[in-house]
Amino acid sequence: MMGLPLAGVFPPIPTPFDERGEVDDRALLENLAHWNTYPLRGYVVLGTNGEAALMDADERAHVLAVAREGIPKERLLIAGTGCQSTRETMAMTARAARCGADAALVLPPSYYKTQMTREALKRHYHAIADAAEIPILVYNMPACTGLDLDLESVVVIAEHPRVVGIKDSGGDTAKLGALRARLGEEFAVLAGSAGFFLPALAVGAVGGVLALANIAPAQCLDMEKRFHGGDIAGAAATQRRMIPANFAVTSRWSVAGLKAAMDMLGLRGGAVRPPLAPLSAQDREELESTLHQAGILPPARRTR
Amino acid sequence: MMGLPLAGVFPPIPTPFDERGEVDDRALLENLAHWNTYPLRGYVVLGTNGEAALMDADERAHVLAVAREGIPKERLLIAGTGCQSTRETMAMTARAARCGADAALVLPPSYYKTQMTREALKRHYHAIADAAEIPILVYNMPACTGLDLDLESVVVIAEHPRVVGIKDSGGDTAKLGALRARLGEEFAVLAGSAGFFLPALAVGAVGGVLALANIAPAQCLDMEKRFHGGDIAGAAATQRRMIPANFAVTSRWSVAGLKAAMDMLGLRGGAVRPPLAPLSAQDREELESTLHQAGILPPARRTR
Amino acid sequence: MMGLPLAGVFPPIPTPFDERGEVDDRALLENLAHWNTYPLRGYVVLGTNGEAALMDADERAHVLAVAREGIPKERLLIAGTGCQSTRETMAMTARAARCGADAALVLPPSYYKTQMTREALKRHYHAIADAAEIPILVYNMPACTGLDLDLESVVVIAEHPRVVGIKDSGGDTAKLGALRARLGEEFAVLAGSAGFFLPALAVGAVGGVLALANIAPAQCLDMEKRFHGGDIAGAAATQRRMIPANFAVTSRWSVAGLKAAMDMLGLRGGAVRPPLAPLSAQDREELESTLHQAGILPPARRTR
């Protein structure tokens, strides 16, 4: 079970909502059908971009079940299952496994930050891994959790054989390289943002969970392909061209930016759940211009 | 409805769990019976010390219903209802009202930190206040959320007539004074920690939601009484004596420290839910010594 | 020597510069003559508001010598002498003593932040105190240094008999109270900002080093007097009225705001040294309005 081949590109897909604010199954499947035309390794469902934090447990399970229908067997479905309590995370992980998830991506509990010592985090992850029927990936997302898993914490968490990798969105490539050096090829290091995908590959990451891959899968795959083919200059050119677009759909406007970009590309983005808010008209214009400059939105597809 | 008299001391009560890790109704009621012998103004149920972040929605509703049984009508039950999504917070607030809560204490959503502009926070709180049947209190808890509501944010949130006050645990007494100056007596400023209760009273806070009041209600009430009676020197002496004990049951050991202290005092503290962990034997000894020095644990009650 | 009576209010005075950007001795003496008409305990010279960080060692010594001329013997001259290296701080402290300073206020070295362990800080302060001929005060100023001295660090630094107190600008009144509880009356705790002067007094501070006292000495002294006279409500009213003005001349516009306010009041504020910049016309208007509302700038004195 543990030999999960995680090399490749994974879009952390958004959850579409209909006009009443409920999960829109059809829109989700349409998006997946589009992404399935690219050689992506799989999908992260119910991550930060999936608005998991804004959905209840039943909705989450529903989204996983629907997504699995739209995701071919040979592609991985990685399910975000992290909750604040160990027991809820266990339950959600079990539910994800029953829905057909291939692995669980687990955020560290962050509410009681001051108590989340290395030892506490180790206990939490190991309890979840002990109970899980699927492999576990650690999800470091300091911009959202306010808690940055350091090298040594990841190393002790990774002692459990069912903890098979990490998605790290913190951007510290020295840490990614150190993880690869300390934990070897068996432990999959995945870049958590397209902003440093090539740097991460350069130090030994096997792939990336990239919000940008939702709207620019070809470009993300191009970086990976050129990197492995030895065309670093070409990969770097793509990397640099993607940074502003990636910034727009992550740090700057987050899910709302990503969904707006999807709408511009003819995908099913749609509304975000409050307290997230849609982009203003001016922000949409700026986003459109950014996507255009990055070559993500072709001139002919411009909506105005 | 809005003229809720909030002056006084409120313990943010822990939720006792039984040996299976489930909510222990009887223990909760026993604790309340004890606290009811002190002239406390009311109770915060399901705050940080109530481990609300580690409980699901049904458990939370159950705890509120049980607590209401143990809390006399003339004492306020303030229910923690903040969730990451606006809609879940609305639903939880409505449920709290049905359970007999007198007000709701609402944490800001903090997962999508970068998107929580002043405008987004205002929309979130006003949507909740619009829908609520009970008054709303803002709950600023930067140590847990990683998000510190600044003066101007609280001022715009407080424009809604149903937002009647704030519990601020950040410790910035200049901000508390500025809030009182800007928003007047009608807006209730409550100190969020006994570590700065007297300083907060000195700048115009009307009371406090004090973890320490669970284990030292007499001392907390003493500070309040001496302050209002003009005995600042006496209040300050108590304040200073309480700081180390307060630190032990908040920043240092959090809920686990508070529950351990309750056990030492003969109250029903009990276990915390993972990922929180019980104190080590050595930490318990240190806690006991701290409580002893503060005069909270009388020599005769020492367990060893 | 160590029994330095530090109870009272100390303005941390700005250093006036002439039109060529050089120290303006006459302006400095004029300002002191004005402040000397108030029962202030003394002055901090070459603190943050003195722009010490923007002056070289010879200029600093010159300012101290001039200031001493304008400061009566019975009032204390506390000289900022903190530098990044231990040896320069020692040298500057010795020079300050020769210029007639009654005590030195010493910032922690903060450039090599990661190396400034409790032990390193203790060694630094103790080496300086060993060599000094005047008492030492610790100067905690996290907003500028990026380094916040915690309770235990101050406690170990204070073990040296020549370390007689602290000016703490961090605003954590619980820490101030804890310092007073741990170190007793012998160790002088001074509030580092007027934003929390009353709260600090309430937990046992003996006074304050207050930027606001440069432009509102009467109000700062009023708070102190009312506090000691038992009129807490009156002190609190003044405290709350002063918070916005204090914010304007500290966190918001720093020295440039303070100097602009001095100009408005007929004192000698003048220019700041780059990279600090003068207030824009719009900011000056806002500052003027703030000072007016606080009652610091009387209607008749409004410049427009």
Place this chain on the structure above:
Amino acid sequence: MMGLPLAGVFPPIPTPFDERGEVDDRALLENLAHWNTYPLRGYVVLGTNGEAALMDADERAHVLAVAREGIPKERLLIAGTGCQSTRETMAMTARAARCGADAALVLPPSYYKTQMTREALKRHYHAIADAAEIPILVYNMPACTGLDLDLESVVVIAEHPRVVGIKDSGGDTAKLGALRARLGEEFAVLAGSAGFFLPALAVGAVGGVLALANIAPAQCLDMEKRFHGGDIAGAAATQRRMIPANFAVTSRWSVAGLKAAMDMLGLRGGAVRPPLAPLSAQDREELESTLHQAGILPPARRTR
């Protein structure tokens, strides 16, 4: 003048002190003679590792003059000249030029952090660049200054034609890539730490100012050479092997670690200036083991 060819590896060299704590010219020249045997592009003198923050202006000028003697004409001497005030930085930059420096590396002023808006930083750097006779490099060092220059700030600072590049030690490779994309090849992006040298090269950095290059110049040059030769796997292997050693002589033990490592290698490291402190015996053992594992310290050279 501006076409300064900055591609390559630059050790930011330590300043050796003799047993009395004074600058040791001979030791400095001996070290340079050793480093000159490697094809390094040049040297940064008086950076963080040069303990510039702990030296006075005359000492700094002296070190520059001595270093210039030991640095061949065809190698660049980049002098750290940043001070808190604009005028002192100008003066130090002029002095560096007179001492033969080829460029100045300028830290942002950070004491008045809250006032260092983008506009203030632009004015500061442009004033210095206007006055300078040598090109200016921006020096972003958030771990020491507590101030992280963001993308847009660097872009506006770089508008001045005499600002020719940046040494960025923050580790945000997405920002480095964005800088390269926004400012083109003319603006030299230099990695500020060997921890992310290869990632930085991968996004378009032209070189690095690497503390590690003082003790492992061959390995740093190897990364660069393999990268440009298309052997990314080989470069990555070296990169990963260097991360723990780099961590030891930067974040963990800073200059004291670097100097201890130099001593172990037979170079002239020596003492650090207080408040920096030498490594404990145990830390030295751990450092030695780390250097050994990295292949920096050959088995035969082990000192014990």
